[in-house]
Amino acid sequence: MSTIPAAQDSAVRAHIQDRRAAFLDDLVEWLRIPSVSADPEHADDVRRSAAWLADKLKATGFPVAEIWETPGHPAVFAEWPSGDPDAPTVLVYGHHDVQPAARDDGWHTDPFEPVEHDGRLYARGAADDKGQVFFHTLGVSAHLAATGRTAPAVNLKLLIEGEEESGSPHFPDLVHRQAERLACDAVIVSDTGMWSADTPTVCTGMRGLTDCQIDLHGPDQDIHSGSFGGAVPNPATEAARLAAALHDDERRVTVPGFYDGVIELTERERALFAELPFDETAWLHTAHSHAALGEHGYTTLERVWARPTAEVNGISGGYQGPGGKTIVPSTAQLKLSFRLVAGQDADAVQQSVRDWVAQRLPHGIRHDITFWGATRPCLTPLGHPALQSLARAMERAFGQTVRFTREGGSGPAADLQDALDVPVLFLGISIPSDGWHAPNEKVELDLLEKGVETAAHLWGDLAENWHGA
């Protein structure tokens, strides 16, 4: 290291203490803009939020800060070249739109009038995601102050979208269109959380997703079950047979080829997961479920983070009214979703499902199967140098060991990984109690500061330890 880390760490902290009040005032100002992307009445607010951020990024020192239009709400792009020709390029992803919120949803205070109380800042977007985007501004300025640099040690880019809470409908398109300007060596997603306030963690991957609807057609109309039942195929029975056949007795998915390419958990990853203070009873409570059940041979965390799964999301067909109706129904429907893990190919999974369905249905049952697209999985191996840098930066900020998690859900991060063909890392300081999408969303101010500190340490560490991985 060019500077003694301890000296740099205290310089970072001093800079943050110096700017803390102004930083929070700015964040509060941004949180007052109700940038609810789902509500057309707030379209101007989403636009105002983008303009506010672009101005603030310029004021931070970013020589480039632009509004990027989409057919929906605008995104913000900013860029700060390092000036060093060997420096890696990093793209930070986040979003400036927020979930809807109204006082009578159960908020104790106005969701768009931020309130600081007991070391927490309450407002819609405080954690998801304005707070976690905004810590990068003070982070980069602390990085410069502590190192005496005039530009970041990495080529720093930011892409802050305005439609994440509405499903990012124009995001894949935007990323493909702007792939050249977004080109980078790694993506840092700041739109996730950590295990808990006293267990800092880095998420290393998210599962992918593909889902479909299968429409089954039997007789041309509902027919009498006494005259015809038992002698012709029944689409509702076939829908149930498909659903039942999806898993074997060990709860493994039976679709041939489904597990092809799956990157298995390493022993080290399993050991690290097992060290997390996981409370299954509390988890079940959050799940509103009465038992845990899944693929044999894996723990609950492994099942939701690192194993591909198939789920019956809905099944319907035939008579649903009061009393009985003795028919062989004409149609039935099945909705299935598949969570994917790294190594699986979404297109191949879709084809396997199509083949499996076609091959299992008897003659006389016609079917249509419609897939609604696919989100790819992403995973950064534990040994990746960028991940190591991120964990080290976080350890310096938190003063304790950082552990590794994954995320069972799926998100737009995978679009970036896909389009830019680079590893995706997750830097989030939010905790489960922050109330994402819920009333009384908040961010813990000391964790927000840790986020600033992590960002301040990260760019120098990455630049020093990046070897063109």
Ligand SMILES: [Zn+2]
């Ligand atoms: Zn978010």
